[in-house]
Amino acid sequence: MGSKTRCVARLLWIGLSWGVAVLSAADLPPTVPPPKPFQSAMPVVRVLPNGLKLAVIERHELPIIGVRLVVQSGAEADPASLPGTAQMVASLLNQGTTKRSAQEIARTIDQIGGMVETGADWDNSFVAVSVLTDRTELAFEMVSDMVIHPSFAPAEIERQRKQALSALSVAHDDPAYIADAAFDRLTFDGTAYGHPPDGTEEAVRRLTSSNIREFYARNYRPDNSILALVGDIRADEAYQLAARFFAEWKQDDPPPTRQPSTIDSSRTGTAHHSKGRRIVVIDKPDSVQTEIRVGNRGIPRGSSDYLALTVANQILGGPATNRLYKALRTEHGLTYSASSELDCYQTNGSWEGKTSTRSIETMKSLRLVLDQMNRLRDHAISQGELQTAQSYLTGHMALEVESPDSIVTQTLNLMVYNLPLDYWNLFPRELRTLQTEEVLNATRRYMDPERNVIVLVGNASAFSRELKKLGEVRVIPIERLDLGSPDLERPVAVNP
């Protein structure tokens, strides 16, 4: 539908709703004054002599403080043959240091009502402790102990290996997990993001103590890390404590060769085009629903197209009501959830639509997703849609400064992705100047329905024949699925 037709339709719609209004003396929500002028909390950032960046955000409403150490390397830094290394390293940080055993760490934290968490994802690894304010010093001391002196004891490595293998085997029963992992595997093939961040069974079995120590030595360095402090603490006190507990963190070798920031095609504005559409079905005959993923490679977080694609994604399938949701759920009752995700990492990204539907409606749902993607690529969004997206994204900033956790996450995102700390204060103005053509142009650069990746996890017999009309289809029986392999399939001869 051309934009002209839509305008007419829109006028008609307004006319109709007025008609109703007159007949039933309908009421409408009140108009309200403009929102309060918004200022995001600007953290003060300092750098210790060893290169560790500190960011403090004061929040004095509640007697709690979070100490979060973020290493700016995560699963993307996994050795190519050992996916899961970053997560294994992170999972071991609270499992013993040269000072404390795993049990002592757990007991100490639990006793004071604190919480400890470690983990790794794309572009970051972290260890975080939160405590009530009477234990502030202990939180600094424990985080520094865990990040500077992990012991990587053999018995703890074996424990975590066993846990990781069990977690993987449970995950492989979850159709949504499989769909996400398979989509990423195909979309990011050949990049640093082309493997499952939680590893593969084969790699997790093979990881050695020296693999773990090497990853740690290469990436866990003060000049590759950020210490974020949020909560009921004064900035000067936070700096003093940070200096006291983290000054001893040193590295001997020269500054790390940061992961080569592969300037891939998406950064320069040309979409990554694979040969053509890739359709993969992971056949799980006992499924009652099909998990559907459709998309292309996207952009790194630093791309100049980020803003335009954020708006496009908001309209296609972003939070709250959107085109996919309306088409699949509101109009057709085909799904509980339909959305799109724009995932942007340091050197790459993806843009995908996702939904799940009962097996017999798989093709109808998939076609509706593709229709909405084509529509977004072929026709400009309306001015009204742009305004709604702008007002949502701007208004929503107030909600992002509500909890200490949310504020610190926002801040760390800016720092990890090298964005200016006043980003959110400049954001509304930049958003306001965005034009519908810019959104359309950016969409055309990255969304390519003819050359996308389509992953379906479900009962293939319910839809695979019709699916072939969309292109060549590869069906992989679930028991043959191998997320470690570029073509997702285990050779037939190998024992399970």
Add this chain to the structure above:
Amino acid sequence: MLVSWVCSRSLNKSANCSLCYNFCFGLPLNMRRSQDSGKLAKPGKTVTRFASLLIGLCLLCGHPANASVKLPHCAIRNIVLTNGLRVVMLEDHTAPVAGVQVWYHVGSKNELPGKTGFAHLFEHLMFDGTTNLGAEQFSDYIVRSGGIDNAYTTEDTTVFWETVPSNNLPVALWLEADRMRNLQINEQVFKTEREVVKEERRLRFDNQPYGSVVETLYRSAFQVHPYQHQTIGSMEDLERARVADIQEFYDRYYVPSNATLVMVGDFDTQDAERLAKKYFGGLPSGGSQEDRKIPQEPPQTAPRILRLVQKVALPAVVEGYHMPADGTPDAYPVRLAAKILSEGDSSRIYHRLVYEKQIALDAQSAGNFTEDPNLFFVLAILNAGHAPAEGEKEMEAEIERLKNELVPAEELDKAKNQILRDFIISRETVKTRGEELGYDSVVLKDVELVNTELARFLVVTPEDIQRVALKYFVRENVTIVEVLPEANQQSKPGK
């Protein structure tokens, strides 16, 4: 996304533990999938998923002891309008946002046999239009402001909520008042929404590993009380639901005399009160809500043991003990017992099964506390090669220890500190604070508990813990579901 620090356990351990996921008590059924709520930068998937589960658990189990840290006092304004609508207000200018929640005191325990799932289906319909607004327009107004909205249904309540930039408080109130009074649903919309709910059931239960375990356990543990069925309802009953059922349900339950309006956030209390009266004051009351006969469950007299053979990778075992209703004196030692058993890596069950014996991927315990007596759960997902009976034996050993030995004072203090922390964390957003106020007001029937309930935990003694363990954690009171993988030998990870 850079992970939140609210979780107590390292995420990659069991980030995809679907049993735990489904087990998220109260399993509040959300109107929408909790879409990533507008975070602009959001790498990372697995992590956030487990985070929300734990937050859910914290919320429902959560309530707070530590010598020097005090829980800040909440100055609540609590009034009842002439039509019976209770209005709870808490002014707080931490962030320029306002939270609005409308709690209807109706949930799946008010459903009759053959009509399961209706309370939740009805929750969905509340987004589908009024005499003033078309389907989904409710959310469109919220979205345009930058806010978010959703709803959930539990056994006891149906809760609608919005968080909006504070200038939009009047809009949220107008919208809630509109759908309390003017809901208008046609046959077509009804049928579409019913399909959506059926998809929700497939997504959360039927297509999930371990998805039917909790449902199976409840069906056996309760024989009379409507907690027997899950809030999502059965496919057959959903199919049977008719548009004609709507009006009756709406007229009976979606009325001011059965509702509580909660407002938390950046507003002046007097203004908020005036707005509440303006938009809700004119709605007709709906009359008495007295006459509700919920059949009470007779005491269980013998253990009930069920076995499920399923297409899952790992064996699992779930035990459910009947326990007291929330807010009753015994509820507090039971809640603390759950902390002692499984909160944090040093907790008893977790340490024994996961760390020391290494027989389980995860082990948890928690009470599903509700208005009427519900179940206390102890569960484990076992590592391959370990039978459910082995998990039961180890869990049982810890349960017996609670009965045979007094909990050391230091360990009880630990649990109390964790409770205090939960109380504090639940104050971090207008939504979670609103939930506490609403829950205390509607289910526990005393909104001041938000300030006073902590004291009920602090007075619990080691003897109290032993007493409740001896009283509730007994053999004749338990229902056990053992889950065995269909192809057991296939997924045995070698050493």
